Every structure is written in structure tokens, then in C-alpha cells.
Amino acid sequence: SNPLISVSNNGDMEIRSFIIEHFTQETQSPLLKTENDGVLRLVDVILSSDKRVKEIDGNIIPTETSVKTTPFLEAHGKLVVLTDVVFEPSQFINSNAILLVGTDGATNHQLISQGSTFNVNPGEKNFLDSNQFTTIFKNSAFNGVKATTKVNNPSTSNKRNAVQQETCGWTSASVNIVDGVGYFESTTFKDLGDGALKINSGGIVTLKEDVQLYGNNPPDSKLGRNIICSGNASSNAQLFAYSSSFKDVGTDGNSGAISLNKWILADKDTCQITGSVGDGKTLLFTPQIQSIKATGNEKKTGIDIEISGNSLFKCGKLYLQVSIKPKSDSNEDVITTKQYKLEEHATVWDRDTSVSASIGEDDLVKKGNKLIVSVLVQADDSSLQDAEIVAGGSKISEVEGFTKGGLSTGALIGIIIAAVAVVVIVIIVIICCVYCQKKKALENDVGYQEKKKRAKYHDPGAVPMDENRW
Structure with missing residues (x-):
């Protein structure tokens, strides 16, 4: 079968104030398609996967939802303009909702969105996949929604983005840009469980200061997924963004205060980040320490440590540093230190506000030594730096009750x-x-x-x- 609407060669078509339903039968063709120098303009249009029925009183209601295997829009042409367009929640298998594939470079292929809303269901592929296109979004919104259709399909039995507790990494996003340009102004990325943006090799993305990203994390998880930025050796990925665009979720479910956690997964070798967001030492998340207490354990075979704070996520970024000062009669001038990865020594870590850990006696942790314990965080350049502290808090503790020959x-x-x-x-x-x-x-x-x-x-x-x- 053919697309419902196909614009090719020098064709220029505008569709205004329509509800366009996706095919109800199985097909290999997209609903809308452009090629060559074709131009397609949609104004005040609703794109839906629901079948609608007109009742006797004139009301039009959706009666059936089916899974789709081809995009709403597949564009290879010169220009697509979306003005006040709504993409209703739809479930796709092995397909994007919008597929943009240019052939003559990003400057010759454009998609412009003004005041449009993209309702995104979790899926196997990116909601919007752009290759060799220039995409411009103004006053638009990408809103994550829960899947409305339960699909019994072997290919979806394994989630493509299971939370990786050790690295907090993910691989997908709702919007994917390769060898092209993405410009976002007054646009919101909200509640996108698969992530918001992915910038691949040759991708250049600009987020203006009025762009907002919040609530982009999987269900039942606080681990965010805002942006992946990763190019390759021959073609870097580029991101320009403001730190103020990354928000916490407010009590009303909308954007709240500026978040310390940016949840940007960037390859330091192939991703170039500019703008104020690049000034932070950690692009993924920023742990904050409220207090730390270290004491000799009951049997005097090591030290027990209690940490409280915010954003204490198990992402392999937190370390304990134990320091020992030399004795007064020693000729050493430098404090001896040793780092311990927190995951390897944590005994209780079931929330992001507190951690219990234990370090056994070793070549540094010995009875009789005056020990100091502090918390470090791994920065984006892989160096270990002092963790941030909550106002009025402390990130350093002297070990108590671990003196030589001491008693519990x-x-x-x-x-x-x-x-x-x-x-x-x-x-x-x-x-x-x-x-x-x-x-x-x-x-x-x-x-x-x-x-x-x-x-x-x-x-x-x-x-x-x-x-x-x-």
C-alpha cells in the first residue's frame, strides 16, 4: 500500500484543521511522506492512531487503538512545517513516530515546529529520528506518557533501557540527532522515560535558556535521563545549553527549582559541551553530603561509616577517602591517604539520602592511627574531587573509638x-x-x-x- 499523502518533486501541500488517523490495516508505508523537493505544511492537525466514529449527535469519539509499525511522518524532502500540531499517544513496534532522512546535507532539509505537542509513549525506537536534517522547535513540548496498549511481542519483552545501577547509563532517547542540527527554543522535555535527547556524531544541538528538561526518568526510579552526547573519532557531537534549563519536578508536577543533577551522559573525548552547563564538574549528577560519622566497629576490626545527604546514587561515582596524619616524631610531611569505592564497602544503601559502609583493618586503617574520613566524587575528567555539602553540613569526620588497645x-x-x-x-x-x-x-x-x-x-x-x- 501507499502512504495516505505523498509529496514529491516540487510539490507543496498544506493540510489545515484535520484529524488524520493512521492506517488500521497492516502496511509497510508511512502515513505521510515527502521526497525530493517536496514541502508539507500541517496546521492545527491532530495525528492519531485511534480509529474514530461519529455518533448520532455529531460527537466524534475514538473507539479503537492499534499498534503501528510505520511512522506518522517520513520525510526525505525539502521542508516540513508543523504549526499547532498534536501527535497523540501511540504505540509503535520497530518504528519511529517521525523519521527524517536527508540526502543532500542538513542545510537542504528542514523540519520546523511551532506550538506543537508530541506525546511520547515508551518504544523500541526513538520517537523522532533525524539524520542530515535541520530541526527547529519553538514553543513546543515533548511529553512522556504511559503506554496505553499492551503489546505481546517478543521483541519488546526485554526493555531496551533497564536501569544500570552501577553506571546509571542508558542508550536511548525520544529525539535522536545524527549529522544534523537541532535548535530548541521555549520547548519542554518532560516525563520521558526513554530519555530526552541523544546527540550522535555530527549532531549540533542548541538549547536556548527557556528550554526546560525535568522528570525524564524511568518509572519508579530517580535516575534521570536527559541527554546523551557521544560522537566518534572523526566527527564529534556538540551541545550548547544553559545550566538553568535542567529542573527538579515541582510539587505540582511541573518544573521546579534548578536541579544540581543535569543527567547528561557525555563522552569526554567525542562530545563538546559549551554554555553554562559545561561549567559544572559533574554533568551526570551532583551528590551532596549533609553529615558523615566514622567509628571503630564493635569488634575493633575496622571502622563503620554513616553518611547522610542528597542524590547519593549508586552510579560508581562516590568514594570514601581515609587519611592518616604522620606521628609527631615522623619525618613525613604529607598526609597518607587511600580511596575506597563506596559500592564495594556499602553495607546498607537502599535510598539516595543515606548510606552505611564498613572498611576493614588494612595497611592504612589500623588501631592507634588518627584517621579522618571524607567523601569524594568522580568528576567528568575522571579525577576525584571533594563532594559538595549541604548548607551547614560536613563532609569530613574523625574516626572515634578506634584507638590502639582501646575497648568498645x-x-x-x-x-x-x-x-x-x-x-x-x-x-x-x-x-x-x-x-x-x-x-x-x-x-x-x-x-x-x-x-x-x-x-x-x-x-x-x-x-x-x-x-x-x-
């Missing part, structure tokens, strides 16, 4: 209780001994014996009969 708190309490018990017993023994000695001394006293004899009579003052002189 429990042992100290036991010793104190035992000592008190011994003292009490000694006091009781002394009292008993004093009492016994005093009693014995009284028994040997003659006056005391006479008093005992008189105590046998009713009258304590009476004298024995043999003492009366009648």
Missing part, C-alpha cells in the same frame, strides 16, 4: 558495672567484719556479761539474791 563501648560499660559490683561487695564484707569484731569484743567484756544476767529478770534494776544482806 559495650566492653567499657561491662567493666564499669563489674567494678561497681566489686566495690559494693567489698563494702558489704567490711561492714560484716566490723560487726563481727565488735560483737566479739562485747562478749569478752565483764560488765557486758553482768548486764546480760540482769536482763534475765523482770526488773532490770534488781540484784541477785545472793547479794542481799538480810
Whole structure:
């Protein structure tokens, strides 16, 4: 079958105020297609995968949703203009919703979007794939939605973007740009579980200051997916963006405050980043430390560490640094340090606000050494730098209770209780001994014996009969 509408050669077509439904039958053709120098303009148009029925009262309602295997729009031509166009949520298998493939370089192929809305369902492929095209988006929005159709298809059984807890990496995006230009102004990327943008080799993307990216993370995960920037040895990828474009999600579900976490996955060798977003030391996320406490463990075989803060994600970027100062009689001038990857020593790490870790005794962590523990973060240049701290917080802690020959708190309490018990017993023994000695001394006293004899009579003052002189 052929496309519903095909514009080729020098054709120029405008469609205004229509609802255009995708094919209900299986097909190998896109719904709309341009070729050669063809120009297609859509104004106030809704593109939908739903079949609609007109009721008796004149209302038009969607009655059926089916999975699509070909794009809404496939463009090879000169120009596509989308003005106030809405792409309704649709489920695609092995297909993009919009496919742009130029043949004469990006300057000869353009897509311009003004005031359009792109509702994006998670899919196997990018929602919009652009190769050798110049794409311009103004006052537009890419909004992620949950899949409305459950597809029983082996190729979708494995999610292409399962969260990688160790690296926090991902490979897909809703908009993919290769060997072309992407210009975004007053445009929003929101709730896109597959990620927002991917800039490949030869891709040049500009995000103006009024662009907003927020909530772009998989369901039930706080690990963001805003931008992938990765070229190759012969052709770099380029990104210009402002730090202020990256937002937290507000309490109302819309954009909130500027986020410290940019969630940009960039290849430092093949991606060139400019603009204020490139000034940060970490493009992926920025951990913040509220407090850290380090103590000798119960058995004195190492140290236990408790960390609290924000954005403490398991992305292989956090390290513990243990430092030891030389003794006063040492000739060394430098503090000896050693780094420990937090994932390898964490004992409890089930949230992004707190971590419990333990470091066993080794060549550095030894009883009797004065130890200091701090938190480092791996920057984009792979160097380890001091982690950010929450206002009023601390990222350094001296290790307590790990002195040489020291005793644990429990042992100290036991010793104190035992000592008190011994003292009490000694006091009781002394009292008993004093009492016994005093009693014995009284028994040997003659006056005391006479008093005992008189105590046998009713009258304590009476004298024995043999003492009366009648």
C-alpha cells in the first residue's frame, strides 16, 4: 500500500484543521511522506492512531487503538512545517513516530515546529529520528506518557533501557540527532522515560535558556535521563545549553527549582559541551553530603561509616577517602591517604539520602592511627574531587573509638558495672567484719556479761539474791 499523502518533486501541500488517523490495516508505508523537493505544511492537525466514529449527535469519539509499525511522518524532502500540531499517544513496534532522512546535507532539509505537542509513549525506537536534517522547535513540548496498549511481542519483552545501577547509563532517547542540527527554543522535555535527547556524531544541538528538561526518568526510579552526547573519532557531537534549563519536578508536577543533577551522559573525548552547563564538574549528577560519622566497629576490626545527604546514587561515582596524619616524631610531611569505592564497602544503601559502609583493618586503617574520613566524587575528567555539602553540613569526620588497645563501648560499660559490683561487695564484707569484731569484743567484756544476767529478770534494776544482806 501507499502512504495516505505523498509529496514529491516540487510539490507543496498544506493540510489545515484535520484529524488524520493512521492506517488500521497492516502496511509497510508511512502515513505521510515527502521526497525530493517536496514541502508539507500541517496546521492545527491532530495525528492519531485511534480509529474514530461519529455518533448520532455529531460527537466524534475514538473507539479503537492499534499498534503501528510505520511512522506518522517520513520525510526525505525539502521542508516540513508543523504549526499547532498534536501527535497523540501511540504505540509503535520497530518504528519511529517521525523519521527524517536527508540526502543532500542538513542545510537542504528542514523540519520546523511551532506550538506543537508530541506525546511520547515508551518504544523500541526513538520517537523522532533525524539524520542530515535541520530541526527547529519553538514553543513546543515533548511529553512522556504511559503506554496505553499492551503489546505481546517478543521483541519488546526485554526493555531496551533497564536501569544500570552501577553506571546509571542508558542508550536511548525520544529525539535522536545524527549529522544534523537541532535548535530548541521555549520547548519542554518532560516525563520521558526513554530519555530526552541523544546527540550522535555530527549532531549540533542548541538549547536556548527557556528550554526546560525535568522528570525524564524511568518509572519508579530517580535516575534521570536527559541527554546523551557521544560522537566518534572523526566527527564529534556538540551541545550548547544553559545550566538553568535542567529542573527538579515541582510539587505540582511541573518544573521546579534548578536541579544540581543535569543527567547528561557525555563522552569526554567525542562530545563538546559549551554554555553554562559545561561549567559544572559533574554533568551526570551532583551528590551532596549533609553529615558523615566514622567509628571503630564493635569488634575493633575496622571502622563503620554513616553518611547522610542528597542524590547519593549508586552510579560508581562516590568514594570514601581515609587519611592518616604522620606521628609527631615522623619525618613525613604529607598526609597518607587511600580511596575506597563506596559500592564495594556499602553495607546498607537502599535510598539516595543515606548510606552505611564498613572498611576493614588494612595497611592504612589500623588501631592507634588518627584517621579522618571524607567523601569524594568522580568528576567528568575522571579525577576525584571533594563532594559538595549541604548548607551547614560536613563532609569530613574523625574516626572515634578506634584507638590502639582501646575497648568498645559495650566492653567499657561491662567493666564499669563489674567494678561497681566489686566495690559494693567489698563494702558489704567490711561492714560484716566490723560487726563481727565488735560483737566479739562485747562478749569478752565483764560488765557486758553482768548486764546480760540482769536482763534475765523482770526488773532490770534488781540484784541477785545472793547479794542481799538480810
